[in-house]
Amino acid sequence: MTPNFITEIVERDLHSGKYPAVVTRFPPEPSGYAHLGHVFASFLDFQTAAQYGGRYHLRMDDTNPELATQEYVDAIADDLRWLGWDWGENFYSASDNFEKYYAYAEQLIRLGKAYVDSVSGDEMARLRGDAGTPGTPSPFRDRSVEENLDLFRRMRAGEFADGAHVLRAKIDLASPNMKLRDPVLYRILHASHYRAGDNWCIYPMYDFQHPLQDALEGVTHSMCSLEFVDNRAIYDWLMETLGFSPRPHQYEFGRRSLEYTVVSKRKLRKLVQEGVVTGWDDPRMPTLRAQRRLGVTPEAVLAFAAQIGVNRTNRTVDISVYENAVRDDLNHRAPRVMAVLDPVRVVIGNLPEGETRTLSLPYWPHDVIRDSPDGRVALPTGERVPPEQAVREVPLGRELYIEREDFSLDPPKGYKRLTRGGTVRLRGAGILRADEVETDAAGNVTTIHATLLEGDAKAAGVIHWVSAAHALPAEFRLYDRLFRVPNPEGDNPDDIAPDFDPERMSHENEAAPLDAGFLRYLNPHSLRVTRGFVEPSVASGPAQTRYQFERQGYFWRDPVDSREDALVFGRIITLKDTWAKETQKAEGRAPQAAQKAGKPQPGAPGPQAAGSRPQALLLTPEQEAEVARLTALGASAGDARTLVRDAQLLAFLGGAVQDGTFGQVASWTVNDLAAALRSGEVGVGAADLAPLATLLASGQITTRVARDTLARAAASGEAPARIIEREGLTTVTDSAELERVIREILAANPDKVEAYRGGKAGLMGFFTGQVMRATGGQADPKLVAQKLTEALA
RNA sequence: AGGGAUAUGGUGUAAUGGCAGCACAACAGAUUUUGGAUCUGUUUGUCUAGGUUCGAAUCCUAGUAUCCCUGCCA
Numbered sequence: 001m002t003p004n005f006i007t008e009i010v011e012r013d014l015h016s017g018k019y020p021a022v023v024t025r026f027p028p029e030p031s032g033y034a035h036l037g038h039v040f041a042s043f044l045d046f047q048t049a050a051q052y053g054g055r056y057h058l059r060m061d062d063t064n065p066e067l068a069t070q071e072y073v074d075a076i077a078d079d080l081r082w083l084g085w086d087w088g089e090n091f092y093s094a095s096d097n098f099e100k101y102y103a104y105a106e107q108l109i110r111l112g113k114a115y116v117d118s119v120s121g122d123e124m125a126r127l128r129g130d131a132g133t134p135g136t137p138s139p140f141r142d143r144s145v146e147e148n149l150d151l152f153r154r155m156r157a158g159e160f161a162d163g164a165h166v167l168r169a170k171i172d173l174a175s176p177n178m179k180l181r182d183p184v185l186y187r188i189l190h191a192s193h194y195r196a197g198d199n200w201c202i203y204p205m206y207d208f209q210h211p212l213q214d215a216l217e218g219v220t221h222s223m224c225s226l227e228f229v230d231n232r233a234i235y236d237w238l239m240e241t242l243g244f245s246p247r248p249h250q251y252e253f254g255r256r257s258l259e260y261t262v263v264s265k266r267k268l269r270k271l272v273q274e275g276v277v278t279g280w281d282d283p284r285m286p287t288l289r290a291q292r293r294l295g296v297t298p299e300a301v302l303a304f305a306a307q308i309g310v311n312r313t314n315r316t317v318d319i320s321v322y323e324n325a326v327r328d329d330l331n332h333r334a335p336r337v338m339a340v341l342d343p344v345r346v347v348i349g350n351l352p353e354g355e356t357r358t359l360s361l362p363y364w365p366h367d368v369i370r371d372s373p374d375g376r377v378a379l380p381t382g383e384r385v386p387p388e389q390a391v392r393e394v395p396l397g398r399e400l401y402i403e404r405e406d407f408s409l410d411p412p413k414g415y416k417r418l419t420r421g422g423t424v425r426l427r428g429a430g431i432l433r434a435d436e437v438e439t440d441a442a443g444n445v446t447t448i449h450a451t452l453l454e455g456d457a458k459a460a461g462v463i464h465w466v467s468a469a470h471a472l473p474a475e476f477r478l479y480d481r482l483f484r485v486p487n488p489e490g491d492n493p494d495d496i497a498p499d500f501d502p503e504r505m506s507h508e509n510e511a512a513p514l515d516a517g518f519l520r521y522l523n524p525h526s527l528r529v530t531r532g533f534v535e536p537s538v539a540s541g542p543a544q545t546r547y548q549f550e551r552q553g554y555f556w557r558d559p560v561d562s563r564e565d566a567l568v569f570g571r572i573i574t575l576k577d578t579w580a581k582e583t584q585k586a587e588g589r590a591p592q593a594a595q596k597a598g599k600p601q602p603g604a605p606g607p608q609a610a611g612s613r614p615q616a617l618l619l620t621p622e623q624e625a626e627v628a629r630l631t632a633l634g635a636s637a638g639d640a641r642t643l644v645r646d647a648q649l650l651a652f653l654g655g656a657v658q659d660g661t662f663g664q665v666a667s668w669t670v671n672d673l674a675a676a677l678r679s680g681e682v683g684v685g686a687a688d689l690a691p692l693a694t695l696l697a698s699g700q701i702t703t704r705v706a707r708d709t710l711a712r713a714a715a716s717g718e719a720p721a722r723i724i725e726r727e728g729l730t731t732v733t734d735s736a737e738l739e740r741v742i743r744e745i746l747a748a749n750p751d752k753v754e755a756y757r758g759g760k761a762g763l764m765g766f767f768t769g770q771v772m773r774a775t776g777g778q779a780d781p782k783l784v785a786q787k788l789t790e791a792l793a
Numbered sequence: 794a795g796g797g798a799u800a801u802g803g804u805g806u807a808a809u810g811g812c813a814g815c816a817c818a819a820c821a822g823a824u825u826u827u828g829g830a831u832c833u834g835u836u837u838g839u840c841u842a843g844g845u846u847c848g849a850a851u852c853c854u855a856g857u858a859u860c861c862c863u864g865c866c867a
Contacts, residue, residue: 125863184865205866331829576828707846
C-alpha cells in the first residue's frame, strides 16, 4: 500500500503509543456477491493492518434480517480467501452481539440519553424538520427512564407490531447535521434472522451497532466511505457517552468507480434476471466469482487494488488500469501456444500427403526468458525448468488452418499478413507463399493453396497456425466489455462517473423503482462464440493453465463448461492490438481514447465566472467604518476587510500596539494566526508581537524567522522577542559566511549545478531552500539570491 | 436552502513553504519469428481571482464546480 492519509494516521497513532497495535475490519453486508468495488475497501482495511503488523477482521454486517443470508456470507468469505486474505480466528458477525447491544441500549436509557418514541415513521420525518428548520420534539421525547425501560423491554418481548415504537438517541434536534437529530437506534421487525432465528423482534440500526462492535472487537481504525462523514458525529457521541477507552475512531475515504462497469446489486440482478448474462459468475460480470471464472488471478486483482490509491475524493478509475494489471500478470504466467479461432483451410502443395513434420517450439518468447528472476520458466504444469526444456512438440502436416483474418484478397495499406502471391512466416515453421485461392459462391475464401518455401526467404509478418490433421476442435468464448460506454449509469454516453460503492452492498433503496436505462448501453458484442482449433499440446496441460494463444490473447478452459472431449476456452483478455487501432483510424472511426468526450472541466470558467469578476464583499456601514479605522492604523485594505468579518481576529487585534507595527501585526493575525486563533490555540497577546515587528522592520531578523518564531510563540505562549534573543536568530548578512555555505551546497550537489547551468532554472528554488535550511532561515534572502546567482554563473 | 466533504495532465496518484514526480492511456522511434512484450523519447496538469512570502499545489481571503446528508437501509 502506497503511503496515504490513513497510513499517516496509523503511523502517528502507533508512534504516539495511542494503540499498541493496529486493528481493522472489513464489514460487508452479506446481501450480495463481492465485486471489484469491494476489492478496494477490503484491500485498504486488510493491507493497512497487515502492513503495520496488526490484525484484520472480517465482519458480516448482518443487522438487517431481511437482506442477510448465509449463502452470501459463505460466498463473500470464499471470494476474499481466494484473494489471499487470512483473518484467522477473527471472523465476526454483527449478530454475535445482539445481547450486548441490547444491554448498551438500556444503559443509554438509564443515562437519560435514549428514549422510546411512538410516532409513525411519517410523523417522525416531519418532526425532524429539514435543513432550513430545526426539528421539533416528539411528544414522547420526555418519557421517564422507567417508562422508557419498560417500553423497550416490552418491545423486545414482542408485545408490539412492527413500526409501533423505536428507540432513539436523545442528542440534538436542532443540529445542522441531520444525523444528530435523535437518530433511531432500534426498530421493531418481526423477521427471522438467518443466524439469530426468531430470538429477536427488535434489531439495532447501523449507527448504533457499528461503533459498538468496533469497540467490542478492539478495532482501532474503522475505515468507511465518504458518505458516512456525517455519521461520525453519532459514532463519537456513542463512544464518549458510553465511555469506551481506548476507543476506535472512524476515518472516511473516497470511493472508486470503474469505467464500463455497474456494481449496483439490483442492476446486476437485473442483468441475471433478464438473461443478459448467464449468471452471477458469467465472466462478463464484475463480481469476484465471475472474474475468477474468467481466469483473472488473485494476484492481478490485488495488484489493481494497490495501484488505485487512497484519498478523500470519489474518483472513477480508467478501465485500462485493471486491464493492464490482468495482462501484466498473465504475460509472465501464461505459456505461449497456438490456436485458430476462425479457421480457413490451407493446403501446402509441396508437402506430401500423410507426411508429418514434428517441430519443437518454445513455450516462451525470448524476453520472458530473459526477464526470469531465476533463469527458469514454467511448463503448463507450473513446474519451472531451464528454458531449453520449456518446449512442446507441434505437428505440421499438408493441411493447416490459419486465421481467416490473416489472409486478404484485398489487403489494406500496411497489412503484414498473407495475400495472394504474397508470403508470410508461419510461426516456427518457415515461410509460406499463397498461390491459388478457392472461394465459394459468396466470394468467401474456402481453401488457400500454398507453398512452403525453403531456405531463408523473407516475410514481413508472422501468423499462427495449427495442423488440420492433429488440431483439437474447441469452442472459443470471446468476451468483451459488457457496456459500450464508460458510464452505463449516466444519462448520456459521455457521462463518466458511475455510482459505485466499494463497501456497502445494499445502500440502494429496494423499494424505489429501478432505473433500467443502463441496459440501453449494453454492448451487443460482449460475447462472441467461435469454433476453431487448438494445437494438440494443450490436451496434456492441467485444466487451470492460462495460455497465451499467440496473437489472440490469454485463454483458459472454462471451469464450468469445458469438457475433456468438448473443449471450451474463454478469453481472459485480449492482447493489446495496435493494428486494430490503426485500421479503426483508417476507417475514420475515432480511437477509443478519443471517444471519451472530455467531461466539463471542474473549475473551468463557467458562464458566470467568465464575464463578471468576483464582486467585492458587501459590508455593513459599521464594518466599513471599522475598515477605515484599521487601514488608518496601518492595516492593508484586504487584511482589514477580512478582520472586520471575523470577531475572533478582531478581538485579538484589539490588544495590539497602535504604532508603526500595527500593519504587520494585522497581517500576521490574518495570514498566520487565523486558524489557531479560531480554535483558541494562541498563547500570546497581540501586544507581544510589536517587538517582533520592530525587529523585522529594522532588518535584524528575516521574515522567515519572524514567522517561525510567531508560530512557536503562539503555541508556547513565550514572548517572541525573547525567543529571538535567547536563540540568537538575527539575520545573517555576513557575505563571507554565506559564500562559504553556498560553496558547500554547490559542492554537495554537482549534478544539480550542472542541470541549472544547462538551463533548469527551477533549481534556483532548490538551492535557495538548501541555503535557508543550512542557516536556519536566518540568511538574508536578497543576499542569498545575489550570492547564489554569482556562484552559479 | 442549512450542514458536511472534495478539487494536481485524458485517468488515477505523489510532492506536508524550495526541482510539479510516478503509473495507466496517447503519440513517435528502436527492437522483435506474437501488429504482444521490452527499451527510448514526446505531448498534456496545480479549479478561478486576490493576498502573504525571496519563493505557494501547499498558508490566508473570497468565489466556482462536484459529491454526501433530511430511511424504522447500510
